[in-house]
Amino acid sequence: MGAVSGFGLGVKALCAGLRSGASAIGPIRSFNADPYRVKVMAEAPPCSDLPEATTRCDALAVWAAREALHSAGLGGDQVPGERTAVLIGSSAGGTTAVERLRREQILGEHTPDFRNLRGCTLSSPGDSVALDLGLSGPRMAVSTACSSSAVSIAIAADLIRSGRAEVAVAGGVEAASESLFSGFHSLMALDPELCRPFDSRRRGLVLGEGAAVVVLESESRARKRGRTPLAFLTGYGLCCDHHHITAPEPTGREAARTMHLALRDAGITAAGIDHVDAHGTATPAGDVAEIRGIQTVFADHLDQVTVSGVKGAIGHTLGAAGGFGILASILQLEEGVVFPTANLEEVDPECRAPHVLLMARDTRPVRILSNAFSLGGNNISTVLQAPDDE
Template sequence: MLEEIMVTGIGTINPIGGNVQELWEGLLTGKSGVKRVKSFDVSGHQNKNGCEIDTLREPVLFETGRTMGRATRIFMLALEEAVCDAGLSAEELARERTGLSIGTTMGEIEPLEAALMNKGKGVNGGPHAIAENVADTLKLSGPVWTITNACAAGNVAIARAMEELLANRADIMIVGGVDAFSWAAFTGFSSLRAMTPDLCRPFDIHRQGLILGEGAGVLLLERQEHLLRRGHRPRARLMGYGLSCDAHHITQPDPAARSAISSIESALKMAQLDKASIGYVSAHGTGTPANDRMEAKALKAVFGETTPQLPVSSIKGHIGHTLGAASAIEAVVCVKALETGILPPTLNLREQDPECDINVIANEPLCKPVEYILSNAYAFGGINSSIVIGKTKEN
């Protein structure tokens, strides 16, 4: 049996909440982060909406001695909440064998955008800059990873952190995903015609695509032995993960869902659970026709005759697609769902696509205590990821 890996702290900042509780309340009350983009001029784009964070305060727990880009600042705010939630301090993180695993799609993109627009170099940039900034600020001595598996990066970062703990290379892992709203991402998705002109409608027959968002989700993971020594109460258990790549197409998922099925089955196997144990699925649910149908097909293939009773939802109608942050924020939401016995709804779903014939929670939360949750994330290039999170024995 694998050593248990515990979730001991969670934090987030996103378009509908500056912390976990604000996000949770926003999900349950149908709050939407969609509004006209303010970060840059969108007059030349067909799609003019996005999910941006209105204001960013400065972190108070960590003293940074450097100028940081927007993505790093977003991550640090979510990290601050997660560290406090775990009952830790910056000094304790520096003393312990603490590692870091950050998933991102765009990284610290500001310098590239500044160069493209002839606005100068700006802050230290690149995918690696976020992890470097955080590790240097906290004086971390454990392994440091930057994961750039696009929209699956949050889940892949969680998997990487879990492996570091299981291999006893760290006692605590800071893990999460982050992306800032960017002109490069907006223009890229616009060129692919993947964005909707109005609202993101996961699994709806009238959906037209995704809405871009920004934010961060952070979890503090600890080996059970280490957590027992310091006497802090865990919030959830990280049970297992599954990763696969089908390389079907650079942007389109495999319509047969073969590798997505494999990632779900691998996660269940690592968690030592059968399919009947899963009480809820946090779907990737981007609101694009191909992705929603592929995920529905994967769930039906794995869960078979029990699929009609298995609740599924996507939070991207509320906060948009936050790219590398998406599955990390969704993992935070999964912890809240386990603790409260409430499952968040899929916003903007009016008429479900008959090709997505799964049990989607529409518009109103569902009260249903569950023991184990499956959370999926998929990415360009055929990357598939799934994690399983469970209740603690104390709960």
């Protein structure tokens, strides 16, 4: 695993932050927030050891991918470059590289130099990762908004199952971007103070930035080279709620359908899940729809699962968010705990579920269902399983 988040560089910092119930949200530093009513975000630190020419988005992705490959024991020439896929998803990719030019063009402040467009596309982070790590297998940038990285990881697993790749470096990235921020600002979807998923005082999401990357390979390949897998991705459900471009289907029917598809793909029932890593954006409508979906899926088993999410801690990292959910799920399986939902203190009566409050709980989860729902309704749920259960 590899990560850059509001908690800092690396998975260790992410794990410590999530476990403690802390929040990385603070004043915006990446751009001038004076024109906006909301002035907070969960920004990641600089990745100062990367080449200057790399965009912020590419730098975040490369840093996380390097850490992931190194921690998998595939650093240097250990990775089969020609058989390694790269799937780095994002909502906007290198838009920050374009923002400056668009600003200059629209406001007429300077003559924009359109030759300086390196790293401005959706696929640029993945191309930079492939270049940095010398990987020449299949390459694909998934862009399904807030589910981009989870979908990337799921497709990467399929590429391995189908034989298109032996190893995959997959996940997602999102850099702080004024155009994305102004978009959510215009939707009135931002909380001006904190992100409080499922809390009765919640007012919306807080944006975050970062990159979350995992390395996937088959169990036999990992064991052959003496590695015990951190977790198994045993199934996923991918579908479209076809309801509204920004609003989730309100009854939770579509959220439930996504989770059911994942359980079916993993060959288990809801009773086999110990914990739900919720999408939990802290929007009034989104949280209620997701909890209704969870209530539908778990029905009689609801009191046997716990529910928490990471966005109160690291903000909504958009294209990286689903990847952070999967990373958090793997960490919880590895550590034998479930993390709390940061900033959740007064559970909204409409969001009633066995939430994890204030501090991590030692419950030794074996299977976790991780949700990533998106603008546009491109939803995915994944099932992660601890290796000891095999």
